[in-house]
Amino acid sequence: MSITNTFLTGYPSPATKIDVERMAKQGIHAVFRAQPIATTPDILSQMERRERIVLLLLDGKRTLQDVAKLVHRSELEIAWTLVRLLERGYIEFLET
DSSP states (O other): OEEEEEOOTTSSOSEEEEEHHHHHHHGGGOEEEEOGGGGSHHHHHHSOHHHHHHHHHOEEEEEHHHHHHHHTOOHHHHHHHHHHHHHHTOEEEEOO
């Protein structure tokens, strides 16, 4: 199963496919990376502090579980944050 996420006008790509099944198989070991557009001051200033912290920790090496430990939040809470960031096109899922 995959979902299509349409970006807002002005973003680099008109759509991206997010493969939910592959991410689910990785579970807490899924790895994500922040998109360069998401780390611009304009975008970061529009995010809630909790989302911004998670985004800045996504370096393409840390797992969902690693991020949860670093910010002292539950893995489920981090997963929901990642869903919101994915929907906005701010992060990408990396195959491991």
